[in-house]
Amino acid sequence: MDTDQSSKVAAGMSTAAAIMAALAWLKSGKAEAAPPGAIPEELMNLVIAIANSAQKVDENTLATVAAIQALMLEGGLGWPPNAEGARSFSVLCVAVATPYRASDMEIPDGMSLAIKASPLNAVGSLIFVARTPAECTNPNSAWPLVFNEAITYQVKNANVIYVSTNIAGSTAIFTAEQRS
Numbered sequence: 001m002d003t004d005q006s007s008k009v010a011a012g013m014s015t016a017a018a019i020m021a022a023l024a025w026l027k028s029g030k031a032e033a034a035p036p037g038a039i040p041e042e043l044m045n046l047v048i049a050i051a052n053s054a055q056k057v058d059e060n061t062l063a064t065v066a067a068i069q070a071l072m073l074e075g076g077l078g079w080p081p082n083a084e085g086a087r088s089f090s091v092l093c094v095a096v097a098t099p100y101r102a103s104d105m106e107i108p109d110g111m112s113l114a115i116k117a118s119p120l121n122a123v124g125s126l127i128f129v130a131r132t133p134a135e136c137t138n139p140n141s142a143w144p145l146v147f148n149e150a151i152t153y154q155v156k157n158a159n160v161i162y163v164s165t166n167i168a169g170s171t172a173i174f175t176a177e178q179r180s
Contacts, residue, residue, distance in 0.1 A: 083111060083177030089158075090118070091172045093165035099133035102174055105158040111177045113158050116150035118171040123147065125167035136162040145172075 091100050107113050117127040128142035129151065135141040142164070143151060155161070163172040 083108065083179060085178050086175060087178050088173060088175040091163055091174065093127070093163060093170050093172065094168060096166060096168050097137045097164055099136045099162045099164050100172075101133075102158040102161045102163065102172075105174065105176060106178075107155055107157060107176045108179045112152040113155050113161070113174060113176045114150055114152045115145070115161065115163070116173045116175075117145035117147050118173055119148040121147040121165075121170040122167050125165060125170040127170055127172045128164045128166075129172070130162055131160060133162050136164045139166075 087105055089103050089105065091102055093100055102115075105113075115127075115129055117125070121127070125147055126139075127145040128136050128139060129145060130136035130138075130142040145151060153161070158174050158176065161174075
């Protein structure tokens with residue numbers, strides 16, 4: 001647990017403890033009316049403990065609001081800015097059960113690489129997608145795409161993907177948004 005989280009838990013626990021102590025004190029019957037202007041020491045201690053806890057809660061709330069405002073000013077609200085363009089290329093699988101590595105293409109942070117089996121592939125053809133040459137030629141460890149089906153991956157570069165096919169001449173199409 002980090003320090004900020006620990007302080008939040010401690011503030012909550014001390015507030016709860018102060019309230020429980022006040023309830024116990026009232027239930028014990030020791031609480032009695034104080035003469036005007038006199039406040040029992042136990043009550044004063046409880047009020048101080050609650051006030052200190054409330055101050056911690058206020059400080060944590062202000063810190064949270066400041067962090068949200070900073071995110072809004074920086075544009076870091078959890079999604080990347082729009083890309084400036086897109087790039088596509090295709091990989092022709094000339095031979096059956098042969099691994100073909102995708103071309104080198106960097107994928108900007110927050111963007112996805114889309115891989116699609118060409119709609120022009122033969123009916124019954126499959127494009128097998130995997131991260132190694134051995135996996136892409138093994139139907140049990142590769143992701144199969146039927147013609148015109150697509151899948152996306154959050155990878156840094158398209159060249160980490162290998163494809164193969166079960167029908168010679170099938171094509172896999174790769175595309176991703178680009179910054180420049």
